[in-house]
Amino acid sequence: MNKVFHVNKKNITVFDNFSYDIQEGSFLSIVGPSGCGKSTLLKLVSGLEMPTDGQIVFDGQAIAGPPKGMIYVFQQYTKSIFPWYTVIENIEFGLRTQKKKISKQEARERCLQYIKLVGLEGYEDYYPSQLSGGMQQRVVIARALICEPKVLLMDEPFSAVDAMTRAILQELLLEIWQKLDITILFVTHDVEEAVFLSSHIISLGKAPIGLKEEMLVTLPYPRDQIETRKNKHFTSMQHQLFESIFSQEKGHL
Numbered sequence: 001m002n003k004v005f006h007v008n009k010k011n012i013t014v015f016d017n018f019s020y021d022i023q024e025g026s027f028l029s030i031v032g033p034s035g036c037g038k039s040t041l042l043k044l045v046s047g048l049e050m051p052t053d054g055q056i057v058f059d060g061q062a063i064a065g066p067p068k069g070m071i072y073v074f075q076q077y078t079k080s081i082f083p084w085y086t087v088i089e090n091i092e093f094g095l096r097t098q099k100k101k102i103s104k105q106e107a108r109e110r111c112l113q114y115i116k117l118v119g120l121e122g123y124e125d126y127y128p129s130q131l132s133g134g135m136q137q138r139v140v141i142a143r144a145l146i147c148e149p150k151v152l153l154m155d156e157p158f159s160a161v162d163a164m165t166r167a168i169l170q171e172l173l174l175e176i177w178q179k180l181d182i183t184i185l186f187v188t189h190d191v192e193e194a195v196f197l198s199s200h201i202i203s204l205g206k207a208p209i210g211l212k213e214e215m216l217v218t219l220p221y222p223r224d225q226i227e228t229r230k231n232k233h234f235t236s237m238q239h240q241l242f243e244s245i246f247s248q249e250k251g252h253l
């Protein structure tokens with residue numbers, strides 16, 4: 001697959017002959033230096049951008065637009081939840097996008113089930129402005145999951161929350177991933193986050209290098225913020241990724 005943007009009469013080649021097979025059920029993080037094409041790759045997979053040449057195949061079909069079964073969670077969660085809706089109404093909005101006919105009672109029960117899954121029980125009738133950043137991000141995650149996606153695409157979803165909330169949300173996301181058996185594609189700048197969460201990591205080189213490194217993260221699941229970080233492989237994988245990205249960032253400054 002190739003992806004070239006045309007800006008001000010110039011061509012920007014982001015991917016040149018890029019190819020990668022995503023394993024169903026994996027937790028794949030995409031890391032790499034700034035501007036290497038991480039978000040573009042997610043947009044290509046989600047059908048929000050189309051490749052200039054080649055194709056992206058999902059469920060045996062070339063993607064020609066946002067496919068059913070994939071949900072995109074953006075970084076700026078405050079912009080993607082409705083401030084005039086309560087928690088439960090925001091989550092119900094996810095159900096309505098599915099266009100399946102279900103009764104009011106069933107819709108409420110399903111919303112409550114996902115509210116429980118993300119640990120927001122008791123906050124059903126709160127408005128986003130009455131919630132912390134981490135809680136708002138939970139609403140976004142619940143709204144995405146209620147659509148029962150096969151693939152969840154997340155572009156730096158935790159970058160705007162504080163370190164402790166991020167650690168809690170990371171554990172929550174792993175629990176959900178294991179419970180629901182979905183595939184997650186996760187863009188992050190943070191190599192520690194990538195190693196903690198992922199079963200697979202791809203490191204992209206400065207465009208248009210494409211795939212620079214592929215890493216299988218063999219740390220056992222379930223992972224734990226305290227125990228997993230003590231594992232010596234955790235530290236060595238983190239160093240390896242950091243070195244690879246930092247050397248490219250530095251070379252370009």
Ligand SMILES: Nc1ncnc2c1ncn2[C@@H]1O[C@H](COP(=O)(O)OP(=O)(O)OP(=O)(O)O)[C@@H](O)[C@H]1O
Nearest residue numbers: 005006007012014033034035036037038039040041
């Ligand atoms: N819609 C667009 N039109 C033109 N150029 C674009 C567009 N989207 C992305 N690009 C260019 O493609 C390249 C890759 O951008 P992308 O946002 O995918 O990188 P990234 O790795 O996610 O960056 P960062 O880590 O800084 O968020 C950049 O040079 C960017 O300017």
